[in-house]
Amino acid sequence: MKRFDYLKAASIREAVSALAGDPKARMIAGGTNLVDLMKYDVEAPGLLVDINGLDLKRIEETETGYRIGALVTNSDLAYHPGVVRRFPLLASAILAGASPQLRNAATTGGNINQRTRCYYFYDPATRCNKRQPGSGCDAIGGVTRIHAILGASEACIATHPSDMCVALAALDAVVEVEGPEGRRDIAFLDYHRLPGDTPERDNTLRHGEIVTAIRLEGEAAARHHTYLKLRDRLSYAFALVSAAVDLKIENGKISRARVALGGVAHKPWRDLDAEGMLVGREPSAEATDAFAARLLAGAKGQGGNDFKITLAERVIRRALRQAAAGTPQIQHEKAIA
């Protein structure tokens, strides 16, 4: 671990200006990811800007939904009665991730800004374009069990590890950010990015910007939803493949389908065109098969993760069945519904 300076920010403005003023500054909130990365010498911030003192810990009810402060812990969000009632998909996805201890410490803003779990990113002895831009990618051709099947590039095949973000993607959440040039909103689907040839950038935050809140708006499925996660043990492991599904079903037909995949790409993966194929159709096997085929049409394995293409197809089908039947996966039930 490299030595660093520490600043306890007293205001958003102070945090922003500290971050904007020092390219080696990093924000710390729950610290559940950053501290590990610092111990492994993957991250070596010159300045840690502690934002835990900021007033970003509230979940506010808005006219159309909720505004979730960036410092709301994953546990508080997952068990918030209003969120559980109106956005049960989000609560479920959070409970599918990490452990109770981690969820008690991890924050909303930290969750969306967590970094990939790619083995090579974590190992400074290897080449990694995300860790050290331009150095190369040792993951390609290496151990690729947890790597991307969609949207990868020659420079990076890492995946985004969050469960919560998969639900936020399906729910069309909005990310509120504040930076040197003021506040702005980023649609959740635009927040994370594909690696391209700049995999060091996980998201579209501009220099000096910090996430202040996540907004959930509009109507979400109360019954026809699910978060289905497949992993290498039944708890406390990152997704091999997961799916967040939010369906609106009217008169037996799908009138809106929102499906996001986790564990398969550099960002939660949605395909709005493919979702359009489901609209107006009954949630039949034919419809879901065609949808899965379309969603995965561009999928490409890296060898060790080829199975994830088959697994993803089956997870999509099962998750759609669960959502259509109104029998969402219950995270503490280990049998899959």
Next chain:
Amino acid sequence: MLTNERRQVGRAMPRIDAPLKVTGRAAYAAEHSEPDMLHGAAVSATIARGRILEIDSRAAKAAFPGIAAIYTHENRPNAAWLDRSWQDETAPPGHTYRPLQNDRVLFDGQPVAFVVADSFENARDAAAMITVRYEVETPETDLTTKLAERYVPPKKRSGISPPPDPRGQPEEAFKEAHFRISGDYLIENEHHNPMELFATTVLYGADGVLAIHDKTQGSQNVQKFVCNVFSLSQDKVNVINAYVGGAFGSGLRPRHQLFFAVMASLDLKRSVKFEIARSDMFYLSYRPAMYQTVSLGADAQGRLTAVLHDTVQVTSRYEDYQEVVVNWSGLAYRCDNVALTYALTKLDAATPGDMRAPGAASGLFALESAMDELSYEVGIDPLELRRRNFVHFDQNENKQLTSKALRACYREGAARFGWERRQAKPRSMHEGHELIGWGMATGIWEAQLQSAKARVRMSANGQVIVQAAASDIGTGTYTILAQIAAEALDVPAEDVSVQIGQSDLPETSVEGGSWTAASSGSAVDAACLAIRQRLLDMAQKDDASPLKDATVEEVVIRDGHLRLDTDPRAGVAISELMARAGETAIEEEGKAGPDAKQMKSFASYTHSAVFVEVRVDEELGLARVTRVVSAVAAGRILNPKTARSQILGGVVMGLGMALHEESMIDHRSGRIMNHNLAEYHVPAHADIQDIDVHFVQEFDDKASPIGVKGLGEIGVCGVAAAVANAIFHATGKRIRHLPITIDKILGETVGKAA
């Protein structure tokens, strides 16, 4: 006779060290401190094979004035030269790895520099600033590409039996068999991952005596190693391992943190502490990957007519690590035509190490999977197939068995599991989305007795102290030794003080191989017998004593009195005997060890029958183990509570082996990519459901003087096969490559290892 209420042995007594452990007062190796002590940190190699060209520590030295020393191969203080000085009592043949010996890198993660500084943080951060330049050579770390380079180890490892010579006409018998099956099995490296990291604290005494708190399974093994390597006399070296946070075999051999801490302490004449990082644990020891082939032939009734079992197992370039993998296939079942081979192949990796049921856990996966396959071929129940092939002696060595209550394990285990309700046909049981599979396997482990001594001191007021250099690696040794002494001397076990885990206490072998309860337990029992003899001698000095004509077998200690067993009214108070002799306490030593004469005609094993229920969501490739029954025959059970915990732990480890655990190696670099507990998956709570541990009655008066056979390993034996067999029963898919992860269940491969 002792009434049941007074029995201490056989009682489910909670661990006597539990309050210390749960309140944090039990100090582990890294938890001993002194003001102004030094802290170490290692720089680990990031290549698996090559040479060190340059180590640059200038930046580290400039940044951290608190650095006391940086050691590399260029300035390492002298240590022993001869291989035998580096070989501890469990070492395999070869050239033991010596830290910082030269510029060669033999395995990834090898320490190439050692920093000693005034704080842990400074040492760690300075180590991170040291840069190493290598000449990289292409490593070979993939077993499957090195099968052709197999060789039979020229020198056997002490305590490990090579395969027996072939018997009968195995090849011919296999060709002519009515039923034949054959399969290849692949197991990946697995890691011990005990909770406690390897750590050593060396407290440098004013008189130059070292007090070494080490994470080890044998304080005296470590003491001898330190004395040999650093040319010290034993009175200058005390090794303490009072509490050990799990080890599973990884703590049998002295590890490099010990060498470094002692080296620095002697060189700097200061106290030094060194605890290695979790990621480095993965490079120190592991259950080796191996490739096995098993062929079974049977007659029309399913009786085995041929058993062929071949293994190629990973070892390092520098040592021939060996374990007993195939021999089990020659003694588990009755068969007159048997051929077993065991070969090694060298990789650019650290030497593997003993990991819970070394050899048996791996070998039985192949044998018991093959037996399951044969049962379908023959068309009989897998349990019935095993019964038909029951053998009551050790055919490998042509010896009688001291006991074998395996039939009771089969019967009682099956009854508890409800095995009779099993539908024979694969894919015939299901519930909801899930296919249900029931599988079983036999477990075997050797019941060994190793030389052990113990000292027991009984005071006139009834206080009892037990002392031995035995180790408690979390298994309950403290507790069972207290129980044994308490019963023999008729005091409450809570009044017995047990002092173990120190090299200056009576001589004891390393804690391993499931032999500690039998060995140290028997030594304590023998010491108590010697106390009774001394008391009887004292009593018989009085001509009027009611015990005048009694022998030691005829007297017992009850309520602070020495009494006649047949007439408890006749007796004399121990306090009175001691007072008369002018003693305030009696101290005696007892010992136990293998009986060479008996071993000529008897072999001794523990046995188990493991029954497993899996539920497989076939569409998603997900297998869950929902029920396990482990029925164990292990002689006398000293403490049902700690015994059950041992078996539970073994079963959980077996489930990890079956479904989750493997090191994922990038064979281009030879580096283990999942060297942390996030990506190396051990079972989480959610993976563990109902485990029913059952001990069957087994009387054995030969396995050890106290009738105990040991429980450390048997719990894991057979579990992986039982899971694989249950998955076959559920899905019709025979998976011969561990761990059985989602991709393997989704895969179409049937019939060969893949």
